[in-house]
Amino acid sequence: MSGRVRKVVFLLAAAVFAVAFALACTGLPHFGTAVHPYGSKAVAAAVRHRTANVISSVNFDQRALDTLGEESILFGSVLGAVVLLRRARDEDRAEPEPGRVLPSTVLLGAALLPVTVLVGGYVVAHGQLSPGGGFQGGVVLATGLHLAYVAADYRVLRRVRPLAAFAALDAVAAGAFTALGLAGLFAGAAYLQNVLPLGTFNQLSSAGLVPLLNAAVGVEVASGVIVLVAQFLDQAVEIESPETPRATGQGEDDR
Amino acid sequence: MSTSAVDFLVAVGLVLVGAAATCAALTRDPVRQSVLLSVLGVCLALLFLALQAPDVALSQLAVGSAVTPLLFLLTVRKVRRGPRAGPERDEGRGEGDER
Numbered sequence: 078m079s080g081r082v083r084k085v086v087f088l089l090a091a092a093v094f095a096v097a098f099a100l101a102c103t104g105l106p107h108f109g110t111a112v113h114p115y116g117s118k119a120v121a122a123a124v125r126h127r128t129a130n131v132i133s134s135v136n137f138d139q140r141a142l143d144t145l146g147e148e149s150i151l152f153g154s155v156l157g158a159v160v161l162l163r164r165a166r167d168e169d170r171a172e173p174e175p176g177r178v179l180p181s182t183v184l185l186g187a188a189l190l191p192v193t194v195l196v197g198g199y200v201v202a203h204g205q206l207s208p209g210g211g212f213q214g215g216v217v218l219a220t221g222l223h224l225a226y227v228a229a230d231y232r233v234l235r236r237v238r239p240l241a242a243f244a245a246l247d248a249v250a251a252g253a254f255t256a257l258g259l260a261g262l263f264a265g266a267a268y269l270q271n272v273l274p275l276g277t278f279n280q281l282s283s284a285g286l287v288p289l290l291n292a293a294v295g296v297e298v299a300s301g302v303i304v305l306v307a308q309f310l311d312q313a314v315e316i317e318s319p320e321t322p323r324a325t326g327q328g329e330d331d332r
Numbered sequence: 333m334s335t336s337a338v339d340f341l342v343a344v345g346l347v348l349v350g351a352a353a354t355c356a357a358l359t360r361d362p363v364r365q366s367v368l369l370s371v372l373g374v375c376l377a378l379l380f381l382a383l384q385a386p387d388v389a390l391s392q393l394a395v396g397s398a399v400t401p402l403l404f405l406l407t408v409r410k411v412r413r414g415p416r417a418g419p420e421r422d423e424g425r426g427e428g429d430e431r
Contacts, residue, residue: 318414
């Protein structure tokens with residue numbers, strides 16, 4: 078297909094899509110209104126289950142099954158990245174040289190690392206009360222840990238980041254979400270139904286199953302992102318590719 | 333806040349997102365692109381905040397402006413480092429993460 082034909086096909090498809098999309102948008106409820114049919118129902122359901130943060134109620138209570146799917150997607154993609162980026166047989170591992178770091182960078186990184194980890198932990202722990210939750214806090218925890226790399230050195234990062242432990246933790250937390258859903262079945266209700274005692278509204282121990290699922294997601298996301306970034310860091314810093322990267326397939330047959 | 337003030341904030345956010353996204357699309361160097369992607373992430377987070385969606389803003393801030401650009405930068409470094417054959421050959425490329 079020549080470039081010209083491709084452009085015409087694209088413009089035709091784009092025009093059709095633009096018209097259909099604009100028509101579909103006219104059928105949506107209005108944007109930014111005070112009353113929204115789904116919003117009112119979700120808020121009422123969240124308050125009934127004593128969850129102060131309605132978003133967490135939607136994520137971990139009303140639509141917990143969707144979150145189970147999303148969490149499994151994240152787990153699967155981390156697993157895929159680990160398999161793709163592992164050290165191949167014809168690649169070597171070279172010890173990275175420590176670089177020069179400005180004293181101000183060291184100071185800032187050392188001061189910010191505990192603060193960031195604390196903020197991440199806070200965001201995870203208060204997921205059922207205030208904006209944030211397992212996913213957001215987990216990513217903050219994982220990126221905060223990498224301040225050790227920015228401020229110090231790759232070898233320091235390796236010491237504060239036991240990779241095997243985080244990989245195991247990732248799998249355990251992903252499984253914990255699935256297993257926590259069984260609590261509903263044991264109580265004679267539906268899978269992932271919120272059957273635990275609901276506690277007092279706006280307290281840390283409120284909302285029944287929500288804080289537990291939230292914590293499982295927090296641990297899973299934090300360890301998943303740590304493992305993911307570790308694979309990329311390994312490739313960027315440590316692993317040396319063979320001299321003719323295009324011929325890797327043949328090279329493997331020889332061995 | 334009155335409605336018009338919120339509308340103004342949303343409009344500013346939309347303009348910022350449009351400008352940052354256009355800059356990112358027009359840049360050819362992957363390193364600069366990932367920095368602009370990070371800026372775009374911050375602009376999107378501000379827009380979500382103006383739209384009263386702090387949960388989404390937090391996710392966007394953490395993933396869109398920190399983790400994704402970091403993965404891009406690491407990939408670029410790996411590709412530019414090239415195969416083994418002597419010490420670092422990418423010095424002076426200005427990647428900012430040469431360790």
